[in-house]
Amino acid sequence: MGFAKLFSRVAPVALSALVLTVGSAFAKEFRLGLITPPPHIWTKAAGDFGEELSSASGGEHTVTVFPSRQLGNEAQMMQQLQTGALDMAFLTIAEVSNRVPDFGALYAPYMANDIGHAGRILRSDTAKDLLNSLPQKAGVVGLGYGMAGLRQIVSRDPIETAGDLSGKKLRITPFEPIKDFYNSVGAAPTPMPLPAVYDALANGQVDAIDMDAELIWKLKYYDHADTILVSNHMMFPMVGLVSAKVWKGLSKEDREMISTIMAKHLDGVIDTYVEKEAGWLKDVEGTGKTVREVDATFFESAIGDWENTWSEKAPALTDLRKVAEDTK
Structure with missing residues (x-):
């Protein structure tokens, strides 16, 4: 058999094998970590993102979601992202701010007037521009923001004034x-x-907790509370992250696909909280517990003290305050 004839028979088979090999080389089974439990809005959004990415890539890319700190706490997941051991994560901005103070x-405190206003701030170009510093400063790529609800205070004891919080052990995100x-x-x-x-709230290990309305209601933190202080004192943003090392190895087309789909589902998280937060607070009021609404005046000089500290640590504060004023 001549070489040309042999090649004509073998080449299509070899070419097909090559195509399959190249295709599988770019296929990726992504791992995405969170601290939130399976029923949580963030975890559901992560699952929906994975399903849509699998569909959009024709099954080439899949996402396995690891909720409930299965891969560690946020600091540990951040380290895994930096080394490339973890592909993706939905993390609170808390852990990011520990590394990038801006x-x-x-x-x-009280940057957002309400939950809808919080969403508008996070969707602003100024907030999105902050994400540009993450690859260099933190070894991750930020693809967009989600959030939880505004922060409230649940206390075992009556709270009439801010002075009643003095010396109280109050649970916070670290x-x-x-x-x-x-x-x-x-x-404290x-x-x-x-x-x-x-x-911890039930046995008195802490006297009060800082929490959002969703979890106050769904996890029944009101069970062991005298007072729920509806203060709305702070936003609680979340960010969708991809390891910069993993990102570098993706094609331009895959980057665009992942960016678009993840941003869509992160944005949907914001929409969900805007839609549902008032209902959760109404449900909490229906428990018969003391529910008090307070505003910035309740915290007196604490807000000014915070501004003095963080205007130096986070220069972006000035621009974000302007965005907040412009988007009221």
């Missing part, structure tokens, strides 16, 4: 902006992972 500006706020209030901020919060 993101602490997003926790400015990051500097919120720690500085409660130090200024005079409370106590970092604690989410799974430990219910029992």
Whole structure:
């Protein structure tokens, strides 16, 4: 058999094998970590993102979601993202701000007037521009923001004035902006992972907690509370991240596909909180617990103290305050 004839028979088979090999080389089974439990809005959004990415890529890319701190706490997942051991994560901005202080500006007390206003701030170009610094400063790529609801306070004891929080052990997410706020209030901020919060409030390990309306209602933190202070004192942003090392190895087309789909589902998280937060607060009011609404005047000088500290740590605060004023 001549070479040309042999090649004509073998080449299509070899070419097909080559195409399959190249295709599988670019296929990716992504792993995405979160601290939130399976029923949580963030976790559901992560699952929906994975399903749409699989469909859009013709099954070439899949996403396995690891909720409930299965891959570690946020600091550990951030380290995994930096080394490329973890592909993706939905993390609170808390952990990002511990590494890139400018993101602490997003926790400015009373920057947002309400949950809808919080969404408009996070969707602003100014907020999105902050993400540009992440690859160089943190080794991750930020593809957009989600959020939880505005922050409220659940207390075992009656709270009439900010002075009633003085010396109280108050559970917080472990990051500097919120720690500085409660130090200024005079409370004793106590970092604690989410799974430990219910029992800690029940047995008096903490006197109060900083929490959003969704979890106050769904995880029944009101069970062991006298007072729910509806203060709306702070936003609680979330960010969708991809390891910069993983990102570098993706094609331009895959980057665009992942960016578009993830941003869509992160944006949907914002829409969900805007739609549902008022209902959760109404449900909490229906428990018969004392529910008090307070505003910025309740915290007196604590807000000014926080601004003085963070205007130096986070220069972006000035621009974000302007965005907040322009988007009221």
